[in-house]
Amino acid sequence: MEVTSLLAIACSLVLTACGQSPTFSRTSSRDGRCIYSFTVPSPAEESCSEPGEALRAVRELQRERAAQRGELVAMEQRLRLLEGRLAGREDASVAAGEEGKLRAEKADLLRRLEAAEQENARLRDSHCPGHRDSAQDSQHVARGGRQDFFNVPSRKRAQSGREASKWNFESTGYQELKSEIITEIPASKLASRSESGGTSQNPAGCGMLEWVGEPVTFQKADSIVGRYGVWMKDPEPVPPHSREHIWRINTVGTDIRRLYEYQDLDQFMKGHTSKVYMLPEPVESTGATVYRGSLYYQKRKSRTLLRFEMKSETILVRKDLANAGYRGVFPYSWGGYTDIDFAVDELGLWVIYSTSQAYGAIVISKLDPNTLEVEQTWATAIRKRAVANSFIICGVLYTINSYSNQNAVINFAYNTNTNSSKALAIQFENRYRYNSMVDYNPAEKKILAWDNFNMVMYDIKLSKM
Numbered sequence: 001m002e003v004t005s006l007l008a009i010a011c012s013l014v015l016t017a018c019g020q021s022p023t024f025s026r027t028s029s030r031d032g033r034c035i036y037s038f039t040v041p042s043p044a045e046e047s048c049s050e051p052g053e054a055l056r057a058v059r060e061l062q063r064e065r066a067a068q069r070g071e072l073v074a075m076e077q078r079l080r081l082l083e084g085r086l087a088g089r090e091d092a093s094v095a096a097g098e099e100g101k102l103r104a105e106k107a108d109l110l111r112r113l114e115a116a117e118q119e120n121a122r123l124r125d126s127h128c129p130g131h132r133d134s135a136q137d138s139q140h141v142a143r144g145g146r147q148d149f150f151n152v153p154s155r156k157r158a159q160s161g162r163e164a165s166k167w168n169f170e171s172t173g174y175q176e177l178k179s180e181i182i183t184e185i186p187a188s189k190l191a192s193r194s195e196s197g198g199t200s201q202n203p204a205g206c207g208m209l210e211w212v213g214e215p216v217t218f219q220k221a222d223s224i225v226g227r228y229g230v231w232m233k234d235p236e237p238v239p240p241h242s243r244e245h246i247w248r249i250n251t252v253g254t255d256i257r258r259l260y261e262y263q264d265l266d267q268f269m270k271g272h273t274s275k276v277y278m279l280p281e282p283v284e285s286t287g288a289t290v291y292r293g294s295l296y297y298q299k300r301k302s303r304t305l306l307r308f309e310m311k312s313e314t315i316l317v318r319k320d321l322a323n324a325g326y327r328g329v330f331p332y333s334w335g336g337y338t339d340i341d342f343a344v345d346e347l348g349l350w351v352i353y354s355t356s357q358a359y360g361a362i363v364i365s366k367l368d369p370n371t372l373e374v375e376q377t378w379a380t381a382i383r384k385r386a387v388a389n390s391f392i393i394c395g396v397l398y399t400i401n402s403y404s405n406q407n408a409v410i411n412f413a414y415n416t417n418t419n420s421s422k423a424l425a426i427q428f429e430n431r432y433r434y435n436s437m438v439d440y441n442p443a444e445k446k447i448l449a450w451d452n453f454n455m456v457m458y459d460i461k462l463s464k465m
C-alpha cells in the first residue's frame with residue numbers, strides 16, 4: 001500500500017475524531033536507516049463513523065472488551081457452581097483447589113479489564129491536542145493523548161532514548177490499530193533499500209520463506225485456561241522422547257506449571273496425555289519451546305530463562321537475560337506478557353526480546369542450549385510492540401503484522417547472516433482471530449500456532465538457495 005493511501009486512512013480516522021491532520025515525517029539517521037514517524041491525536045472511539053482500517057481496528061478493541069466481559073461472566077458462573085459444591089462437601093478438596101485457581105484467574109482478568117477500561121476512558125477524554133512539537137518527539141508512544149503510528153528507530157536514537165519503560169498502555173485494540181497501519185508503510189518504502197537475503201553457510205533445506213499455507217486445526221482447548229497457550233514438538237529429541245511426541249501448556253492463569261505430554265499426534269487430538277510434568281517454577285506467557293529433551297521457558301515475572309530437563313524433571317540452568325524487558329514492557333502487540341520468546345531453527349536455540357537500550361526494537365540472541373549463555377546478539381529496527389508475533393527460520397527472523405486479522409501478513413524479515421532487513425507481504429491467516437503463539441519447527445518444516453483455543457499448524461515453502 002502506498003503511503004498516500006495510508007495517509008488517507010489515517011486522515012479519515014483523525015478528521016472524524018478531531019478534525020485535525022496527522023503528521024508524517026521521514027528522516028534519515030547517520031547509519032543510513034530511514035525513520036518514518038506517523039503521529040495522530042488519539043481518536044475518540046464513538047467518533048469513528050467512517051469505514052476503513054482504522055474503524056475496523058477500533059471495533060476490534062470493542063470486541064476484545066466484550067470478550068473479556070464474557071469470560072468474566074462465565075468465570076463467575078463457574079465460581080458460583082464451585083461454591084455450591086464446596087457447601088455440599090461432595091468433593092470438597094478437588095473443588096477447593098479448582099476454586100483457588102479460578103479466583104486467581106478472575107483477579108487477573110479483572111485487572112486486564114480494568115486496564116482496558118481505563119485506556120478507553122483516556123481515549124474518550126482526550127481533547128485532541130495540537131500537532132507535536134518537533135520531529136525529535138516522534139519516537140514515543142502514548143504520550144499526552146497521542147500515538148506514534150510508525151517508527152523504525154535507528155541504533156543511534158535507540159541509545160539516546162530512555163522512555164521505553166513508559167510504554168504501558170494495555171489497550172489491545174489500540175495496539176492493533178497501530179500495527180495494521182505500521183506494517184503497510186514500509187512495504188513500499190523499505191523494500192527499495194533491502195538486500196536480498198544471501199547467506200554464507202546454509203544448512204541443508206534452508207531458504208527464505210516464500211509462502212505459508214492455511215492453518216490446519218489439530219486440537220481445541222475446552223476451558224478458558226486454554227484460550228492462550230503453546231504447543232510444541234522437539235526437532236531434536238533425545239530418548240525416551242521421539243519426533244512424535246507433543247507437549248502443551250495452557251497459559252491463562254497466574255501460576256502456570258503444568259506441562260502436558262502426548263505420545264503422538266493421534267493421542268494429542270484425542271486429548272489423551274501420557275504424562276503431566278509439574279514445573280518447579282511458573283511459566284510466563286507463550287514463549288516456551290522444546291529442544292533436545294528440555295523445555296526452555298521464561299520464569300514468571302522475571303527475565304530469568306530456565307532450562308527444564310524432562311528426563312530428570314529438574315531445572316538444569318537458570319540464567320538472567322541481560323537488560324531484557326519483561327512483564328509487559330516489550331510484549332508483542334497482543335500483550336499477554338509476551339516479552340521473551342524462545343525460538344528454534346536449523347541453526348539452534350534463539351531468544352527474541354527487547355531492551356530499553358534497543359529502545360523497544362526486537363533484539364535476537366543466539367543461545368548455547370546447554371548453558372543458556374548468549375553467544376551473539378543482533379539488534380533489529382523492528383519495534384517489538386508493533387508486531388503480533390515472530391519466529392526464526394534458517395537464521396532469519398520473520399514478523400507478523402496482526403494477531404487478529406484473518407488476512408494478516410508476514411511483513412518483515414531480518415537476516416542475521418547479513419544483518420539486513422527486508423519488507424515482505426506473505427499471507428498469514430489468523431483463522432480464529434486471536435493468535436497468541438507462533439513458532440517454527442525446523443524438523444517438521446512447519447509453523448505451529450495457538451489461535452484462540454485452537455492448536456493449528458501451517459505448511460510453508462522456502463525458496464531454493
Ligand SMILES: *[C@@H]1O[C@H](CO)[C@@H](O)[C@H](O)[C@H]1NC(C)=O
Nearest residue numbers: 376377378379416417418419
Ligand atoms: C552482524 O552483526 C553482528 C552482531 O552485531 C556482528 O557480530 C556481525 O559481524 C555482523 N555481520 C555482518 C555480516 O555485518
